[in-house]
Amino acid sequence: xxxxxxxxxxxxxxxxxxxxxxxxxxxxxxxxxxxxxxxxxxxxxxxxxxxxxxxxxxxxxxxxxxxxxxxxxxxxxxxxxxxxxxxxxxxxxxxxxxxxxxxxxxxxxxxxxxxxxxxxxxxxxxxxxxxxxxxxxxxxxxxxxxxxxxxxxxxxxxxxxxxxxxxxxxxxxxxxxxxxxxxxxxxxxxxxxxxxxxxxxxxxxxxxxxxxxxxxxxxxxxxxxxxxxxxxxxxxxxxxxxxxxxxxxxxxxxxxxxxxxxxxxxxxxxxxxxxxxxxxxxxxxxxxxxxxxxxxxxxxxxx
Amino acid sequence: xxxxxxxxxxxxxxxxxxxxxxxxxxxxxxxxxxxxxxxxxxxxxxxxxxxxxxxxxxxxxxxxxxxxxxxxxxxxxxxxxxxxxxxxxxxxxxxxxxxxxxxxxxxxxxxxxxxxxxxxxxxxxxxxxxxxxxxxxxxxxxxxxxxxxxxxxxxxxxxxxxxxxxxxxxxxxxxxxxxxxxxxxxxxxxxxxxxxxxxxxxxxxxxxxxxxxxx
Numbered sequence: 001x002x003x004x005x006x007x008x009x010x011x012x013x014x015x016x017x018x019x020x021x022x023x024x025x026x027x028x029x030x031x032x033x034x035x036x037x038x039x040x041x042x043x044x045x046x047x048x049x050x051x052x053x054x055x056x057x058x059x060x061x062x063x064x065x066x067x068x069x070x071x072x073x074x075x076x077x078x079x080x081x082x083x084x085x086x087x088x089x090x091x092x093x094x095x096x097x098x099x100x101x102x103x104x105x106x107x108x109x110x111x112x113x114x115x116x117x118x119x120x121x122x123x124x125x126x127x128x129x130x131x132x133x134x135x136x137x138x139x140x141x142x143x144x145x146x147x148x149x150x151x152x153x154x155x156x157x158x159x160x161x162x163x164x165x166x167x168x169x170x171x172x173x174x175x176x177x178x179x180x181x182x183x184x185x186x187x188x189x190x191x192x193x194x195x196x197x198x199x200x201x202x203x204x205x206x207x208x209x210x211x212x213x214x215x216x217x218x219x220x221x222x223x224x225x226x227x228x229x230x231x232x233x234x235x236x237x238x239x240x241x242x243x244x245x246x247x248x249x250x251x252x253x254x255x256x257x258x259x260x261x262x263x264x265x266x267x268x269x270x271x272x273x274x275x276x277x278x279x280x281x282x283x284x285x286x287x288x289x290x291x292x293x294x295x296x297x298x299x300x301x302x303x
Numbered sequence: 304x305x306x307x308x309x310x311x312x313x314x315x316x317x318x319x320x321x322x323x324x325x326x327x328x329x330x331x332x333x334x335x336x337x338x339x340x341x342x343x344x345x346x347x348x349x350x351x352x353x354x355x356x357x358x359x360x361x362x363x364x365x366x367x368x369x370x371x372x373x374x375x376x377x378x379x380x381x382x383x384x385x386x387x388x389x390x391x392x393x394x395x396x397x398x399x400x401x402x403x404x405x406x407x408x409x410x411x412x413x414x415x416x417x418x419x420x421x422x423x424x425x426x427x428x429x430x431x432x433x434x435x436x437x438x439x440x441x442x443x444x445x446x447x448x449x450x451x452x453x454x455x456x457x458x459x460x461x462x463x464x465x466x467x468x469x470x471x472x473x474x475x476x477x478x479x480x481x482x483x484x485x486x487x488x489x490x491x492x493x494x495x496x497x498x499x500x501x502x503x504x505x506x507x508x509x510x511x512x513x514x515x516x517x518x
Binding site for chain 2: 140141142143147148149150151152176177178179181182185186188189190191271272273276277296297299300
């Protein structure tokens with residue numbers, strides 16, 4: 001009897017998982033152009049997105065702009081300076097843009113250009129201690145900055161850029177994927193040398209020694225294309241989802257607290273994956289998320 | 304990502320989950336026995352301390368305990384914790400589960416009536432003989448269903464190792480779900496856990512039947 005029930009359950013689960021797979025099999029890198037070209041200043045996003053049959057769009061108004069930088073232990077100025085210098089050197093030799101090309105959702109938010117860099121102060125190629133291994137601390141749940149790629153290997157923009165930095169300096173590279181909630185403990189205990197994983201600088205200025213800001217990002221509101229929510233004011237009385245411990249969440253608790261107070265509910269999720277499924281199912285009305293992660297999330301459905 | 308890549312990545316995670324599972328069973332079951340004896344000690348001090356230990360292990364979240372075991376040596380003694388991630392997970396799980404097993408064993412011990420000890424004494428059995436030949440076989444039979452429960456819980460609890468960023472199966476499911484924006488990895492994880500627990504339940508049922516020699 002037990003065997004039969006188990007068999008029936010397993011048989012029900014297999015087609016269910018196969019169905020789920022078919023939906024997700026499309027390559028995630030082939031993002032909808034209309035969605036990825038969303039920039040902070042781009043006011044016509046919604047129209048272009050609607051024209052191309054997008055199912056989910058960002059509101060024209062955003063919640064605010066933030067900068068992604070590399071966080072080091074307080075007092076690690078020398079390391080921060082060396083790594084920042086190496087990043088700038090990679091901008092000059094084109095590696096930075098080359099890696100950016102692979103991540104269409106991030107490309108438009110990269111903020112370093114060769115014009116602003118003073119080449120004379122940068123560390124020489126291969127000038128690092130060859131016996132030093134740089135331990136890169138990051139979160140594996142944060143596409144497209146650091147995540148598990150289609151071949152199940154660890155990758156993402158931040159991972160590739162950090163590897164390139166180590167190659168440039170001649171250091172060893174050690175990936176240290178950690179649990180985001182324990183990031184400060186990991187850093188202070190020395191299991192990693194930096195936090196480099198789409199890490200927002202705003203609001204944490206004094207908590208770390210900061211390396212270079214290599215990317216900007218905009219926090220926005222993601223809604224279904226046919227939603228009657230068109231402005232931030234329309235969010236009044238609606239249910240908005242957000243992922244815990246993200247800067248979108250921090251913003252809604254701090255600088256955008258007044259806006260958050262107009263919501264019927266701010267629902268906090270452990271991951272955006274679950275929030276997005278709730279949005280699809282109509283259980284919530286909107287998601288507060290940064291533009292790059294949001295574009296990544298909706299890429300398959302908008303394709 | 305193809306289904307086979309997903310399955311092989313998660314299969315690898317499953318092996319890591321199994322490593323946690325078997326090592327925890329290996330250490331926590333005997334350790335639970337020791338704790339049970341300490342808990343039943345006639346010395347008030349020993350049984351008191353053991354009681355506090357059990358209260359802490361059962362009364363605080365396992366997730367917190369794992370963080371404490373891993374980061375404790377650094378924050379308390381300034382020790383380097385390089386390479387200590389996996390041992391910390393095994394220590395955390397074993398110490399926690401030992402507390403539960405100790406209480407299950409104790410429950411089994413309490414079911415044995417005092418008369419049996421007296422009868423054994425009259426028949427000339429030593430204390431050790433009494434325990435191993437008369438008490439233990441009965442205790443094992445009595446506690447098997449509870450132990451099965453606990454072991455099944457352990458299979459699912461292995462997912463808590465994500466706290467210390469150990470890439471066991473459920474961490475992988477979450478990572479893949481995030482990068483593929485899909486629920487499929489969670490369904491696969493569910494199937495994996497179900498199969499693992501079905502195997503556990505099957506094995507335990509066999510053991511129960513084998514021990515049912517009086518029926």
